[in-house]
Amino acid sequence: MTGVADHLLPSDMPVTLIDADGHPVPETGRALPDEATLRRALASLITARRLNDQAYALVRQGRLAVYPSSHGQEACQVVAAQVLADGDWLFPTYRDTVAVVERGVDPVEALTLLKGDWHCGWDPYEHRVAPHATPLATQLPHAVGVAHAARLRGEPTVVMALCGDGGTSEGDFHEALNFAAVLRAPVVFLIQNNEYAISVPLARQTAAPSLAHKGVGYGIPGERVDGNDAAALLSVLGEAVERARAGGGPQLVEAHTYRMQAHTNADDATRYRADADVEAWVARDPIARLSAYLRVDETAYREQAERVAEHVRDGLNRDVEPDPAQLFAHVYATETPQLREQAAQLTDELDRSLDDEGALR
Structure with a gap:
């Protein structure tokens, strides 16, 4: 495909600014984010990992009904929230608790639905965070609607709509992209491609060159990014958000990452993927990569992460008398x-x- 649609095509390879060993990638044409921004990302990544692991432990203790861990995918979720302004909106999936917390929602409230309560746990209007969406991709048309409404009102709102690779196989995904493109809605669609829709590998879902290519048919530019490189995510998602805010319309971003743990605590991932495949992604861990690049003392970051974990334990260990x-x-x-x-x-x-x-x- 050449000519008029060239500007819609993603990069041949995912954008990477810091390699797996923590070294800057030369000649990318993109500037690395400043050190303060990267330190903020690292602090949040460490807290996010601790939150993921604490929540998984609470499932085993019977304090959470289920938890879809994003261990290994934290960079996607942390950065998706950090590139947004206070007045922007986030539309998460069931696996995006980390992104919800990064937007300022109390982690105990963020886990309320997964505990089995009847409500989502937080006020969506206060935090500008929609409820967790358990059905695949159903939140995407809603995200476009919010973005379109904001544009009609003349507000500078941008909406970040998250989904996984499995969500791209749903009709709602395609309807949302078409709706957004026609209306030039200020939406950034972030696909966290962790290679599996529960047990279904990506190759059984699509024959497209990449998921980012799916935007071309709707007139939406696509981009691919290393989802375990926080610096690259900050660059690509930050650029997409500002483009949308300036009236440039929607954009589709595919972040290449991996789900290190099972789909949920109810899943046995060893039935459909080999341990060696998982092990290959250990060296690409987003925290280790950014930490190796920054070479900073992480003591304060880890102490803060422990305080968050303690707060979660205290909050979820309280028995609530049903009314x-x-x-x-x-x-x-x-x-x-x-x-x-x-x-x-x-x-x-x-x-x-x-x-x-x-x-x-």
Whole structure:
């Protein structure tokens, strides 16, 4: 494909600024982010890894119902949040707890849904973070709608919409790209290509040269980036966000990364991938790479990560007494007579089941 669509095509190879050994890649045509920006990223990466591992431990202790770990993918999520301005929006998937926390959501609140509670855990409008989306890609058309609405109002809002490689196989993904392109909505679609949709490898999902190429058919420029290189992500995603903010329309970015742990605690990854394949990605760890480049004392960063882990343990180890009245809250904007009747019936039944001291009979 040449000519008019050349500007839509991604790089032949993913953009990399710092190699796996922590050395700057020469002649990339892109400047490395400044040291303060990279230090901020490293601090967040260390906290993110600790949060991932702490949450996985809480699953084994029965304090979380499920946890889709992003161990190894933290750079994608940390940077996706860091390149956004306060007024921008983030639309995460179920695996993007790290990105949610990086946007300022209390990590205990960010894990509420995964604990099995009935609500998402945080106020989306306060943090400008949509709820976790468990169904694949269903959040992407919503992200485009928010971006389009902001553009109609003349607001400088950009929306970062996250999905995985499995999400690109869903109809919602393609509808969202077409919708965004036609409306020139200020959306950055970030695909975290971790090579597996649960047990389905990428080769069984698509025959495209890359996932970033999927934008071409919709008139959306695509780019590929090393998803384990925080510096490259800062450059590519930062550029995409500013382009969208300036009225340049949507962009599709494919970040090449790897899911180091199982899909969730309910998955046995050894049934569909070899340990040697996982081991090959250990040397490409995003934290080790950035740390090797910066060569800074990480003591303060790791102490902060431990404080976050302690806060998560304390928050999730508290037993919350369920309130049956919540069954009837937020069902309708205006409560219906039937709902009031049902609530009264439950209250009466509960009252009759308790003795004079408030204990169940």
